[in-house]
Amino acid sequence: MTAQDSQVNSVEVHDLDLSFGALEVLKGLNLDIPQGEFLVLLGSSGCGKSTLLNCIAGLLEVSAGKIFIQGKNVTWAEPSERGIGMVFQSYALYPQMTVKGNLSFGLKNQRMPKAEVEKRVARAAEILQIEPLLKRKPGALSGGQRQRVAIGRALVRDVDVFLFDEPLSNLDANLRTDLRVELKRLHQRLGNTMIYVTHDQIEALTLADRIAIMKDGVIQQIDSPKGIYNKPHNRYVAGFIGSPSMNFIHGRLARHSDTWMFEANNLTVPLNKYDFTTTPEPDMPVEFGLRPEHIALGDAATSQPVQSSIVVELVEPMGADTVVWSELAGTEFTIRTDSDTSVSHGDQHPIGFNPSRASIFSADSGMRV
Amino acid sequence: MVENVVETDTVPQGPRPRRAFSRTNIMLYGTLIVVALYYLLPLYVMIVTSLKGMPEIRLGNIFSPPLEVTFEPWVKAWSTACTGINCDGLSRGFWNSVRILVPSVFLSIAIASINGYALARWRFKGSELFFSILIVGAFIPYQTMLYPLVIILREIGLMGSLWGLVLVHTVFGMPILTLLFRNYFTAIPEDLHKAARVDGAGFWGIYFRIMLPMSLPIFVVAMILQVTGIWNDFLFGVIYTKPDTYPMTVQLNNIVNSVQGIKEYNVNMAATLLTAAVPLLLYFVSGKLFVRGIAAGAVKG
Numbered sequence: 001m002t003a004q005d006s007q008v009n010s011v012e013v014h015d016l017d018l019s020f021g022a023l024e025v026l027k028g029l030n031l032d033i034p035q036g037e038f039l040v041l042l043g044s045s046g047c048g049k050s051t052l053l054n055c056i057a058g059l060l061e062v063s064a065g066k067i068f069i070q071g072k073n074v075t076w077a078e079p080s081e082r083g084i085g086m087v088f089q090s091y092a093l094y095p096q097m098t099v100k101g102n103l104s105f106g107l108k109n110q111r112m113p114k115a116e117v118e119k120r121v122a123r124a125a126e127i128l129q130i131e132p133l134l135k136r137k138p139g140a141l142s143g144g145q146r147q148r149v150a151i152g153r154a155l156v157r158d159v160d161v162f163l164f165d166e167p168l169s170n171l172d173a174n175l176r177t178d179l180r181v182e183l184k185r186l187h188q189r190l191g192n193t194m195i196y197v198t199h200d201q202i203e204a205l206t207l208a209d210r211i212a213i214m215k216d217g218v219i220q221q222i223d224s225p226k227g228i229y230n231k232p233h234n235r236y237v238a239g240f241i242g243s244p245s246m247n248f249i250h251g252r253l254a255r256h257s258d259t260w261m262f263e264a265n266n267l268t269v270p271l272n273k274y275d276f277t278t279t280p281e282p283d284m285p286v287e288f289g290l291r292p293e294h295i296a297l298g299d300a301a302t303s304q305p306v307q308s309s310i311v312v313e314l315v316e317p318m319g320a321d322t323v324v325w326s327e328l329a330g331t332e333f334t335i336r337t338d339s340d341t342s343v344s345h346g347d348q349h350p351i352g353f354n355p356s357r358a359s360i361f362s363a364d365s366g367m368r369v
Numbered sequence: 370m371v372e373n374v375v376e377t378d379t380v381p382q383g384p385r386p387r388r389a390f391s392r393t394n395i396m397l398y399g400t401l402i403v404v405a406l407y408y409l410l411p412l413y414v415m416i417v418t419s420l421k422g423m424p425e426i427r428l429g430n431i432f433s434p435p436l437e438v439t440f441e442p443w444v445k446a447w448s449t450a451c452t453g454i455n456c457d458g459l460s461r462g463f464w465n466s467v468r469i470l471v472p473s474v475f476l477s478i479a480i481a482s483i484n485g486y487a488l489a490r491w492r493f494k495g496s497e498l499f500f501s502i503l504i505v506g507a508f509i510p511y512q513t514m515l516y517p518l519v520i521i522l523r524e525i526g527l528m529g530s531l532w533g534l535v536l537v538h539t540v541f542g543m544p545i546l547t548l549l550f551r552n553y554f555t556a557i558p559e560d561l562h563k564a565a566r567v568d569g570a571g572f573w574g575i576y577f578r579i580m581l582p583m584s585l586p587i588f589v590v591a592m593i594l595q596v597t598g599i600w601n602d603f604l605f606g607v608i609y610t611k612p613d614t615y616p617m618t619v620q621l622n623n624i625v626n627s628v629q630g631i632k633e634y635n636v637n638m639a640a641t642l643l644t645a646a647v648p649l650l651l652y653f654v655s656g657k658l659f660v661r662g663i664a665a666g667a668v669k670g
Contacts, residue, residue, distance in 0.1 A: 059563050080569030092560035096582040105578075106568030153568070 009068070010035045010193035011056060011161055016065035018048075018055060018217075025051045026217040029065070033195065038187050040204040041197045043214035044240070049197045050165055052214070056195065057163050058082050070160050080109070082161075085154025089166040091146040093138035099149050100134040103156050124155040127186070144175045151186070164196040168203065180206060201241055205229065213237050231277075231359065235366035238289050238359050244323055244334045249288045250363065251329070253280050262288050262360065264329040269306050273356040277368045285363035292323065292336040294357045297349055304352025310335070312347045324349075419443065419638035426634050442635035446643060450636055452623035453612065459640055462620030465531065466600060466647075469616055473535045474595045477542035478588065484543070485550025486576050490562050500551070507544035515608060522609060529611040537609055538599050546591050553587040554580060589658040597648040617644050 013031040017024070025048045033039050041049040054060040056067060058079035066075050074082045093102050100121060107117045125131045128148045138146055147167060154162055167183075168176045184207055187194055198204055204211050205225045212222040213236075221233040232238035238246050251264030253271075260271040260280060269288065296304050310333060314325035317339060324335040324343055328351075335351065343349060360369045388394075414431055419442050421435040448458040455461070487493075488500050518537060519528065527533030557580065565575045606616040615623070621644045625637045 054563075057563075057567060059566060078569075079563075079567045084567065086564065086567045088560040088564060090558055090560045092558065092564035094561065094565070094579055105565075105570070109569035109574065153564070157568075 009033060010037070010070060011195065012066075012068040013052075013056065014066040014068070016052070016055060016067065017063045018051060018060065019063050024217065026055070029217070029219065031212065031219065031222070033193055036191045036193055038184075038194045038196065038207055038209045040208035040211045041195065041214060042199065042201060042204040042211050042240075044199060047214040048217040049199075049214050051217075053163050053165055053195060053197050056161075057084055057086050080106070083159045084161045084163055085157045085159045086163040087147070087150045087154050087165065087167045089169050091138070091143075091150045091170070093146055093149055093153075095138055098135055098137055099130065099141070099152075102138065102149055103134075103152050106153065106157055120156045120158065124152040127155065127189070128152050143171050144179060147171065147179060151183075155190075160193060162192050162194045164194065164198075166198055167196075169198070169200070176203075183207060201243065205241075213240060230357070231368070232289075233368050235287060235289075235361040238361065242291055242293075244292050244336070246289045246291050246359070247328070247331070247333050248361075249290070249329050249331050249333075251286060251288055253282065253284045253286055253360075253369075255282045262286065262355075264288070267308060267329040269355050269358075271355055271360075273305065273354065274358065274360065275356065280360075280369050284369070286369060287361045287363055289359040289361060290353055291357070292334040293321075294353055295335045295337075296352045297324065297335055297337045297343070298341055301350040301352030305354050307350060307352040309348055309350045312343050312345055312349065315343055315345065415638045415642055419635050419642060421635055423631075423633065423635060442633070442639040443643070445633075446624070446636045446640035450624045450633075450640065452620055452627065455612070459617060459620055459624070459643055462615055462617035463643075465610075465614055465620075466617040468531050469534050469538070469606075470596060470599050472532075473538035473542070473599050474592060476535065477539040477546055477595055478591050480539065481543055481546030481591065482550045482581075482584075482588070483576065484547040485552075486554050486580055487572075488547065488551045489554035490559075490575075491572060500547075503544050503547055505544075507548070511541070511604065515604075519608065528609065529614065531610070531614050534605060534609045534614075534616070537605050538595075538602070541605075542595055542598070546595070549591060549594075550584075550587060553584060557583060586658055589655055593651055593655060596651055600647050 009032045011031070011033040013029055016026055016029040016031075018026040029052065031052075041052060043049045051060065055062050056069075058074065058077060058081075062075065066073055068074065069082050069084065079086075094105060097105065103121045103124060104117050107120060112120075121134075122131075125134060128151060130145065130148050130152060133141060133145060133149070138149065141149065147170075150167070164183075168179055171179065180203060187207075196203075196207060205228075208225055210222055210224055211228050213220045213228065215236055221228060221237045223231075223233075228237065228241055232241065235248075239248070249264050249267065251262055251267070254261045254263050260274070260276075262269040262271055301307055308328065310324075310326040310328055312324055312326055316323040316325070320339060322337055322339045322341065322343065324337060326333050326335070337343070361367060362369055417434050418426060418431065420438050420440070422437065422439050422441070425436060446458060447460055449456055450458045484503075488496055522528040522533045522536075527536060561579060562575060565579050570578060601618060602616070603618045603622065606619045607622075610616065610619070621640050624640050
């Protein structure tokens with residue numbers, strides 16, 4: 001890393017280790033976040049995403065490595081000195097203070113002049129539309145209002161980096177959708193760097209400029225939502241993103257003349273349209289991954305390059321679309337189709353898909369082929 | 370049962386009727402009333418005896434209300450009863466107790482709450498061990514420490530003074546109070562602490578501006594525990610003070626157990642009631658807060 005790079009990136013994490021006694025939570029983690037990026041840390045619980053956020057915030061002391069914020073090495077700095085604002089899942093509002101008291105607490109700790117405090121609180125209240133609530137105590141607010149105040153508390157600090165620790169997880173579904181949109185709007189308006197921890201993939205896909213998927217303290221893939229969704233680096237990422245999750249069919253790669261083929265029980269897929277990441281080896285054991293929404297059912301199947309047929313086992317209508325459960329090449333197979341399609345238990349339907357939208361993973365290493 | 374089945378359509382509807390004089394209720398309230406009487410009877414005897422004159426007491430009807438109400442025993446107990454050569458009643462002991470109580474309660478609660486806060490939220494290397502050692506202190510019998518403390522107090526020149534006793538009470542209150550506060554502060558969400566740190570509040574800032582305002586119930590509990598404990602203490606009082614600085618309990622004992630002259634039961638009862646008045650009053654005033662605080666502190670531990 002040169003000094004110049006440090007200036008470009010808003011947050012940099014170098015070779016970060018964190019362990020609690022013998023338990024290693026983060027291992028040699030590196031992360032560069034450019035100015036103004038909305039980065040989502042995504043993973044199932046216990047993967048170290050919140051721990052990483054707490055390290056960046058300075059709430060946990062790192063075991064090894066360095067953290068830079070705005071080009072300054074803040075590894076030993078107090079949370080309040082790092083130029084960050086943080087929003088917690090449990091809101092963490094000070095219950096005995098009014099909303100205004102909550103917003104101004106941090107500024108008063110900085111011994112900021114009163115007029116400036118008033119100005120900042122007024123601005124944050126205006127942005128978040130919480131002006132009528134300023135005199136109330138947190139106990140008298142609804143969940144959504146509380147989370148807005150918590151965001152406001154980060155906002156008044158006028159910092160470069162915002163940290164969000166599962167901020168929407170405690171809200172009910174409708175409110176979560178609303179606040180999600182609002183957060184995105186806020187990011188567009190302010191242009192700050194934001195690091196956002198969540199286990200909800202919809203939140204991650206909708207909000208992020210880039211998503212970092214974590215597992216066991218290691219970043220598995222860091223990419224744009226599109227990249228994560230369409231070209232997952234490994235089997236874990238592929239299975240984690242998407243609902244219902246990707247279909248995986250075990251089989252082997254084979255070469256016929258100059259075309260690679262995927263072969264399983266009773267299924268052969270020519271891969272001449274597939275974009276290989278690495279050079280495949282003949283007879284390599286692989287998993288062929290196909291998203292349920294990339295499979296055409298019924299009449300639409302005929303226009304697809306690869307065709308087969310399935311017997312419907314179970315139908316799950318989800319409103320906007322319908323999930324069909326069946327079996328293909330000896331494994332469970334789900335298809336997501338339009339809710340207008342009429343399917344019912346026991347029917348036989350033709351299916352079709354395009355291998356260029358598939359993902360193939362080595363069965364041994366789990367990496368994309 | 371059969372009846373119920375027959376009338377299923379109409380009768381079981383809305384809330385189930387409850388009889389006021391069911392067997393359970395009679396048992397329950399009967400037991401409670403008997404137990405309450407058992408505990409109230411001695412108090413009743415004390416109050417009526419303290420309001421009687423000596424001739425009436427000699428009649429021996431200890432349960433009968435006073436024929437002629439007199440407050441003289443109360444006045445005597447407070448201001449003229451004799452202990453040894455001093456004949457100024459319990460009043461001196463009362464003020465001694467107050468002068469011991471106020472600094473002891475204040476110091477022990479202030480220190481223990483800060484201990485508890487530090488142990489709950491600012492863990493340091495060895496903090497768990499430190500806490501364990503502190504808790505073990507609660508289980509060591511006081512008697513083993515009496516004599517070493519006499520020597521310590523003598524060496525630092527506080528033997529026999531009120532401040533020596535204040536120091537002893539503060540130290541002995543530490544284990545249980547620290548445990549109480551630590552458990553209470555541990556139950557306050559950690560995110561709040563983190564948020565305050567991001568907001569730039571330090572150790573004291575978080576303690577005074579975030580933790581203290583949220584912890585009134587536990588402070589009330591600690592105060593009640595300490596006020597009653599220190600006010601009722603006899604052992605430390607009799608050992609670490611001298612006649613001039615005896616707390617009220619020691620003086621009460623000296624009045625009641627004096628062997629010369631006639632036993633003035635009415636004065637003894639009045640003196641006892643006067644001594645018990647302070648903790649009694651405290652319970653009446655803050656009983657509700659006490660229960661709430663104990664419950665809150667006990668949830669997580």
